[in-house]
Amino acid sequence: MKLFTLLLLLFLSLSLHAxxxxxxxxxxxxxxxxxxxxxxxxxxNTGRHTVSDGNGSxxxxxxxxGTYILTVQxxxxxxxxxxxxxxxxxxxxxxxxxxxxxKLAEVHVIGDMAKGQAKGLNQQKNNINITNIISSDxxxxxxxxxxxxxxxxxxxxxVQNDQGEARDLIVRGLAPELSSVxxxxxxxxxxxxxxxxxxMDLIPSDMISSLEVNKTLTPDMDADAxxxxxxxxxxxxxxKQRISATMSGGYAPIRERGLYNGSLIYGNRFLANKLGVVMxxxxxxxxxxxxNIEAIWSNADGRTGLSQMDIRRYDVQRIRRSFSLASxxxxxxxxxxxxxxIYNWRDDRENRYRxxxxxxxxxxxxxxxxxxxxxxxxxxxDNSANRNTRLETQKVMNFSVRxxxxxxxxxxxxxxxxxxxxxxxRPNERYIQYQSPxxxxxxxxxxxxxxxxxxxxxxxYSLYTLHRLTENHNYTEEDEFGFKxxxxxxxxxxxxxxxxxxxxTRLRAKTKMRDNVFxxxxxxxxxxxxxxxxxxxxxxxxxxxxxxxxPGSFVxxxxxxxxxxxxxxxxxxxxxxxxxxxxNYHAKELIxxxxxxxxxxxxxxxxxxxxARMEWTKLDYTGNYVEIQEDRLEQISNKNxxxxxxxxxxxxxxxxxxxxxxxxxxxxxxxxxxYALAPFVNSMPEDRNIEAGNPNLRATFATNYDLMAxxxxxxxxxxxxxxxxxxxxxxxxxxxxxNYTSEQFDSDFxxxxxxxxxxDAGQWTFRQSRNGRAVDLYGVEIxxxxxxxxxxxxFLKGFGIYTNYTYIRSIAKGITIxxxxxxTGLSLPKTAPQMFNGSLxxxxxxxxxxxxxxxxxxxxxxxxxxxxxxxxxxxxxxLDANATFKIKPQxxxxxxxxxxxNQPLRYFQGSEERxxxxxxxxxxxTLGLKFDL
Numbered sequence: 001m002k003l004f005t006l007l008l009l010l011f012l013s014l015s016l017h018a019x020x021x022x023x024x025x026x027x028x029x030x031x032x033x034x035x036x037x038x039x040x041x042x043x044x045n046t047g048r049h050t051v052s053d054g055n056g057s058x059x060x061x062x063x064x065x066g067t068y069i070l071t072v073q074x075x076x077x078x079x080x081x082x083x084x085x086x087x088x089x090x091x092x093x094x095x096x097x098x099x100x101x102x103k104l105a106e107v108h109v110i111g112d113m114a115k116g117q118a119k120g121l122n123q124q125k126n127n128i129n130i131t132n133i134i135s136s137d138x139x140x141x142x143x144x145x146x147x148x149x150x151x152x153x154x155x156x157x158x159v160q161n162d163q164g165e166a167r168d169l170i171v172r173g174l175a176p177e178l179s180s181v182x183x184x185x186x187x188x189x190x191x192x193x194x195x196x197x198x199x200m201d202l203i204p205s206d207m208i209s210s211l212e213v214n215k216t217l218t219p220d221m222d223a224d225a226x227x228x229x230x231x232x233x234x235x236x237x238x239x240k241q242r243i244s245a246t247m248s249g250g251y252a253p254i255r256e257r258g259l260y261n262g263s264l265i266y267g268n269r270f271l272a273n274k275l276g277v278v279m280x281x282x283x284x285x286x287x288x289x290x291x292n293i294e295a296i297w298s299n300a301d302g303r304t305g306l307s308q309m310d311i312r313r314y315d316v317q318r319i320r321r322s323f324s325l326a327s328x329x330x331x332x333x334x335x336x337x338x339x340x341x342i343y344n345w346r347d348d349r350e351n352r353y354r355x356x357x358x359x360x361x362x363x364x365x366x367x368x369x370x371x372x373x374x375x376x377x378x379x380x381x382d383n384s385a386n387r388n389t390r391l392e393t394q395k396v397m398n399f400s401v402r403x404x405x406x407x408x409x410x411x412x413x414x415x416x417x418x419x420x421x422x423x424x425x426r427p428n429e430r431y432i433q434y435q436s437p438x439x440x441x442x443x444x445x446x447x448x449x450x451x452x453x454x455x456x457x458x459x460x461y462s463l464y465t466l467h468r469l470t471e472n473h474n475y476t477e478e479d480e481f482g483f484k485x486x487x488x489x490x491x492x493x494x495x496x497x498x499x500x501x502x503x504x505t506r507l508r509a510k511t512k513m514r515d516n517v518f519x520x521x522x523x524x525x526x527x528x529x530x531x532x533x534x535x536x537x538x539x540x541x542x543x544x545x546x547x548x549x550x551p552g553s554f555v556x557x558x559x560x561x562x563x564x565x566x567x568x569x570x571x572x573x574x575x576x577x578x579x580x581x582x583x584n585y586h587a588k589e590l591i592x593x594x595x596x597x598x599x600x601x602x603x604x605x606x607x608x609x610x611x612a613r614m615e616w617t618k619l620d621y622t623g624n625y626v627e628i629q630e631d632r633l634e635q636i637s638n639k640n641x642x643x644x645x646x647x648x649x650x651x652x653x654x655x656x657x658x659x660x661x662x663x664x665x666x667x668x669x670x671x672x673x674x675y676a677l678a679p680f681v682n683s684m685p686e687d688r689n690i691e692a693g694n695p696n697l698r699a700t701f702a703t704n705y706d707l708m709a710x711x712x713x714x715x716x717x718x719x720x721x722x723x724x725x726x727x728x729x730x731x732x733x734x735x736x737x738x739n740y741t742s743e744q745f746d747s748d749f750x751x752x753x754x755x756x757x758x759x760d761a762g763q764w765t766f767r768q769s770r771n772g773r774a775v776d777l778y779g780v781e782i783x784x785x786x787x788x789x790x791x792x793x794x795f796l797k798g799f800g801i802y803t804n805y806t807y808i809r810s811i812a813k814g815i816t817i818x819x820x821x822x823x824t825g826l827s828l829p830k831t832a833p834q835m836f837n838g839s840l841x842x843x844x845x846x847x848x849x850x851x852x853x854x855x856x857x858x859x860x861x862x863x864x865x866x867x868x869x870x871x872x873x874x875x876x877x878x879l880d881a882n883a884t885f886k887i888k889p890q891x892x893x894x895x896x897x898x899x900x901x902n903q904p905l906r907y908f909q910g911s912e913e914r915x916x917x918x919x920x921x922x923x924x925x926t927l928g929l930k931f932d933l
Contacts, residue, residue, distance in 0.1 A: 020409040021086055023060040024333060025093030026239070027052045027072060033239045036074055036097060037210075038122030038133075044069040047496040047601065051126040054210065055236045062410035062490045073657075075125065076100060076118035076716045092333055100715065117785065118716050120210065128599075128609055128652045130662050130708045130722065132156075132213040136206070136235075145261075145284060146320070147208065147232060148200030153839075154213050155781045155804035156228075158832040158856040160873065161905050163290055163316055164921030165201040172215065172724065173777060173808035173831035173859075174227035178670040178700065182231045183398045184340060187222065189422035189478035191394040193514040193583070195673040202346050202394055204282045206246065206263050207322045209235045215724075216650060216664040216706050219595040219611035220486065220504055223646045226668045226702040226728065234342055237276025237328050238267040241933075248894070248928020254544070254921055255315060257287035261928065277327045284320040289313070291544040292919040295452055297909050299868050300362070305369060306444055309357045309454050311549045313538055317349040317389070334406040343397045349389035352378035353538055353554045357442055357454045368443050373436040373458050374467060375530070379557040381428035381471075388561035390429045396422045412488040419481050426474040430563075432555050434464040434530040449913045453548055461553060464530035469521045471565055472579070478512040493600065502597040502611075510589040512674050518579035521571040534559045544902070544920035581626045581633060582682030582691070587674050588620040605654040612647040617671065623680030623693055627755045634752070636679040638695035644669050658712045670700040672732050676769035683755035688764045690740060690755070692748070698730040698771050708781075717786025728775040731828065733815050736865045740766035773814025775828045780807045787843075802839040802852075809833060817865050830873075832859045849883040858912070867910055874906035890933050896926040 027039040035056030042049040043060065046068065052058045063086050070093075072080035077097040084093070119135035127133075132154045144150040148166030152159045159166035160176075168176040181188045181198040188198045212231040214221065221229060243266055250259030267278030291313060298307035324342040331337070353376070360371035380386030400418035407413050436458050445453040486504035493499050527533065530553075538551040565571050597611035618641040625634040648666040655661060678693040708722030737744070742756040744766070756764060783804035789797045810828040817823055827833075834857040841850040855877045862871040882896040900923050907917040 020062040020064050022334075022406055022409050023063050023084075023086060023093065025058055025095060027056045027058065027074070027095050027097060028239055029077075030096035030098050033096075035236070035239060036077075036122070037119060038124070038126050039072055039074045039097070040122075040126055042071045042073075044071055047498055047604070049498060051123075054123075054233055056239075059406075059412075061406075061412060061488075072097065074118070075122050075712060075714055117787075121712060121716065121718055123210075123212075124718075125660065125710070125712050128607055128662070129214060129216045129218050129650055130664065130706055131215065134211045136209050144205050145286075146201045147203045147205055147211070150205045150208075151200065151211060151213070151230065152854055153802075153837050153852070154211070155783045155837070156215065156779070156806045156808075156835065157213070158835050159200070160830075161876075162201060163314070163318065164288065164899060164905075164924075165318075167199055167201045168197050169200055169230065170830050170832060171213070171227035171230070172726075172779060172806075173810060173828065173833075174726075175828075175830040177673055178225075179227035180222060180225040180229045182222075182229065183342060183420075184234060184400060185231060185416070186398055186400055186418040186420055186482055187480055187508065188232075188396060188398065189420050189480050189510070189512075191396060191422040191424040191476065191478070193424070193474075193476040193516075194675040196671070199394060199396075202320070202396055203232065203344050204263070204284060204320055204322050206282055207234065207280060207324055207342065207344075209233045216662075216704065217648065217666050217668055218609055218650065219597040219613045219646075219648055220502055222506070222508075223593070223613055223615050223644065223668050224670055224699075226670045226700065226704070226726065234324050234326055234340060235265070235267070235278050235280060236326055237269065237278045239269065241268040242266070242278070243931075243933040245931045246928060248896075248926050250896075250924060250926035252286070252288035252922070252924050254291070255287060255289045258285075259287065259924060259926060260285040261926070274330050275327065276329075277325070280322075280324050282320070282322045284318075286318040286320075287316070288318075288921065288924065289315045290919050290921050292917070293451075293545045293549055293915070294917045295909075295915055297868075297914050297916075303362055305360070305362065305446065306357070306452055306454065307360050309360075309452065311355045311551045313353045313543075313551055315351045317347075319347045319349075321345045336404045338402040338404075339400070340402075341397075341399045344395065346394045348392040348394075349380075349387060350378070350392070351389050351557050352376075353536075353551055354378070355456070355551050357456065359438065360442055360444075360454075363439075363441075366441055368441050370439045371442045372438045372440060373442075373456060373464075374433055375435075375464065375552065375554050376431055376433040377555045377557055377560055379430050379432075379560045381430065382558065382561035383428070386428050386561070388557045391427065393425045394423070396420075410489050413486070414488075415483075415485040417481075417483045419479070421477070421479040423477040424475070426472070428471060428473065430471045430560050430565075431468065432466075432560050433468045434461070434555065435467040436464055450915050451546060451548075451918075452915060456550070456552070459552055461531040461535070462529045466523070466527045466530075469523065469527075469563075469565075469571075470519060470576075471521065472516065472518040474514075474516045476512075476514045478510065480508055480510045482509075483507045491598075494602065497601040497603065498599075499601065500599040502595075502599070504595050504597075506591075506593040506595075508589075508591040508593075510587075510591070512587040512589075514584050514675075516580040516584055518576045519565075520574050520576050521565050522574075524570055524572060530555070544904075544922065545918055577626060577633070578682075578684065581624050582680050583675070585621065585623045585675065585678035585680060585693075587622075587678065589671075590618040592616045607652045609648075609650040612645060615644045615646065615669070617642055617644070617699070619677065619695075621678050621695055623678040625681045625752050627683040627685075627753065632753060636681070636752075638679040640695065642699065644699070644701070658714065660710045660712070662706070662708045662710075664704070664706045666704045666706075668702050668704065670702070672697040672699065672769065676732060681749060681752060685755055690745070690764060690766045692766070692768045694769050697732060697769060700728055700731050700771075702726050702728045713786055715787060715789050718783060719786075720781070720783045722781045723779070724781070725778040726775075728777065728828075729773070730771040731775050731812065732769050733772050733812075733829070733863055735766075735768050735770040736817055737766040738763060738865055740764040770816070771814075772812060775810055775812045777808065777810040777828060777831065779809065781805070798842045798844050800841040800843065802837070802841070804837050806835040807833065808835075815863060817863075823863070826863060827860050829860050829862055832856045832873075846886040847884070850881065852880045852882075854878040854880075858908075861907065864910075870910055871916060872908050872910075872912070874908055874912070876903050876905075877901055878903050884930075890931060892930045892932075894928055894930060896928075897923060899923045 039052040120133040160168040176197040263282040294310040296308040402416040443455040534556040540547040540550040595613040650664040710720040836855040839852040
């Protein structure tokens with residue numbers, strides 16, 4: 001910090017005596033005055049160059065007074081060249097670029113889709129670090145409703161789905177918690193209680209200006225992004241009035257219900273163009289569901305069979321609302337401020353009807369499996385919020401203010417303060433479950449283990465008695481306050497070559513808490529058998545996994561919602577600590593960072609970034625020790641802190657103007673998930689299980705090596721190939737000991753009561769997150785995209801290709817499943833070994849059609865106590881199609897169809913044929929209008 005202060009004072013003093021000026025301006029499209037980010041600007045014969053930012057703005061610091069030739073290059077546009085005179089006053093230029101097709105008649109006129117690609121590719125080309133950038137125009141050319149679905153088109157990214165929509169991102173084969181997600185550079189908190197994952201299905205895709213996937217980090221970026229850093233850039237104020245509106249309706253065959261979407265954007269500049277404002281809002285109402293079967297396999301006594309199986313039906317209404325405001329004000333040519341806000345709010349209303357065959361064990365006498373059947377209805381209170389459904393509300397919001405200041409012609413200063421918050425609220429969530437007698441005969445048909453079947457002949461609901469009636473309220477909240485400040489100044493160590501120093505500081509103060517409560521209810525007088533209650537019947541007809549699966553009858557959700565559980569004359573209430581006390585926790589994290597970054601051009605074609613980042617992390621966590629049988633509850637607190645020093649070097653070499661090679665050696669960390677760090681212990685003597693947090697978990701540290709070669713086409717396109725290698729130390733995995741002893745508990749938790757002492761008989765199972773030794777992960781990425789305007793006929797010129805392929809392999813070491821026993825030959829969980837995107841489009845001036853595919857191979861999702869219990873996320877192949885027709889320049893009609901392959905979400909246990917989860921969503925169809933003025 002002292003070094004930072006001394007350098008700041010030194011260069012501030014020097015800059016006050018400088019006789020140089022600042023050249024500033026903005027790059028725009030000549031036809032619509034849309035900003036063009038990623039343009040390359042050069043003052044010829046000076047070694048000075050810069051790149052326009054996300055708003056199309058640029059600046060040259062410390063330019064001596066004189067006359068220069070300014071050159072501007074932008075893929076898909078004509079080269080701009082003009083003589084300018086730098087006087088003793090600050091210069092502000094407005095540069096309008098013309099598309100290539102407007103001048104060269106023999107070249108196909110650049111289309112809307114190509115313009116969208118150009119914005120992303122120009123930024124990607126001019127970045128020194130390895131990135132993938134997709135503009136909102138390009139996102140809009142795919143039928144992607146949320147950010148997660150849009151990001152799955154990027155090389156090296158796989159997704160995990162929820163109700164048919166992309167939710168969790170896996171970047172370069174690393175689990176979601178090993179990557180970061182930001183909005184305009186500010187971290188997004190997680191709305192989920194267990195982890196740091198950002199729910200990507202929460203934010204509509206049309207709220208974003210561009211998606212930036214940084215696969216290598218520079219010292220000025222937050223270090224906790226081993227897989228990569230995904231930055232969601234919201235819309236900036238336009239250069240003139242903009243009004244855009246979209247309305248669409250759709251159909252979901254899975255429940256034969258409607259889909260409704262609408263969005264509105266308004267932006268303009270006021271006060272002699274000093275004040276810019278853009279507001280946008282989106283609402284999406286999706287009505288659909290899923291059909292699901294699930295199984296747990298056992299291998300007792302060498303006999304492979306089912307220990308449990310579910311048949312499930314989900315009815316879902318998902319409502320997404322998003323509102324954003326962005327404004328900027330230029331006080332003068334040297335001082336500018338921005339205020340941004342975005343608020344995302346998603347309501348999921350869900351009913352689930354579940355038939356569960358449980359406690360299934362082999363009966364030698366009957367030569368069959370026996371067990372029991374349970375029929376459960378999930379719903380919620382009958383009020384205006386829940387509407388007899390389980391309501392899950394998730395909200396993510398970000399508010400920020402930023403300032404940019406030219407302290408002199410050679411000293412640039414910027415700062416930002418932000419507040420972000422995420423929460424998940426599940427109020428009045430209700431379950432009612434009836435069960436059959438125990439040890440009834442449940443034959444299993446395992447002829448096809450990919451579709452195992454339990455032969456259920458127990459549909460006499462007069463035999464079913466009430467098992468559980470419950471209501472819970474789950475609440476999770478995370479917030480983060482952030483502040484950062486940076487200075488930048490030129491430093492010319494190599495004559496005629498650009499050099500810059502950046503220094504900065506960063507503060508992040510985070511809190512996270514989970515506060516759940518769970519109650520069991522006993523009816524007064526007791527409910528009669530299941531047949532006496534209002535029931536709904538769900539047949540196997542049109543049940544997507546197969547008509548052989550018959551869910552059967554369930555208690556009506558409306559009956560469940562209308563129960564007056566708070567009336568003590570009708571129900572007795574009892575809290576169930578085993579369901580919530582151990583999962584509740586409170587966490588505080590303080591992260592303080594300083595960095596040094598040196599950008600230096602070695603030659604006109606070679607640039608280098610060197611630097612280091614220091615991050616100090618302070619933790620303060622509180623959890624609970626819970627022992628249900630003895631009714632023990634104690635609060636446990638733990639504090640910890642650590643320092644990480646993270647050096648990096650990045651090199652970019654332009655072999656030609658369009659052929660670029662990048663190489664990087666960087667370091668990064670990943671802090672363990674919140675709940676894994678919480679100092680809790682949950683003892684369940686009835687089940688002989690102990691689960692515990694691990695406040696001594698170390699952050700995962702990674703050293704990353706990257707090499708990427710890219711060739712860009714001026715008529716908008718790219719071919720690239722790259723390799724990468726990551727060495728992770730102290731990765732986190734789930735440890736499981738099936739023979740946990742009293743002595744081990746005393747050793748692990750010397751200050752806590754030992755629950756095993758009074759229950760020595762039998763085996764205990766212990767689960768805890770622990771650090772493995774190391775992971776070696778390496779991969780290859782290949783990408784190609786181009787408008788095929790070099791083909792001979794006008795029709796063929798309209799075709800475009802977008803495709804990429806990623807291969808990843810990992811080897812994990814140091815995974816222990818029991819004392820003294822290591823598992824070998826395992827990959828890092830959530831490492832998809834192969835990913836592929838392919839898209840073929842055709843476009844002219846009025847019509848666009850595209851068919852798109854997305855594939856991810858099967859991968860290990862969670863490690864069990866043996867290979868038989870390992871859980872895998874199965875391969876997926878999605879096929880989507882969309883088309884747009886321009887009725888008028890300002891009005892378009894579009895149609896979209898997603899999941900044409902009816903791709904299920906599938907897990908398997910140990911071996912591919914042993915189905916663990918199979919969930920279908922069917923295709924979805926949308927038709928709409930888009931107005932853009």
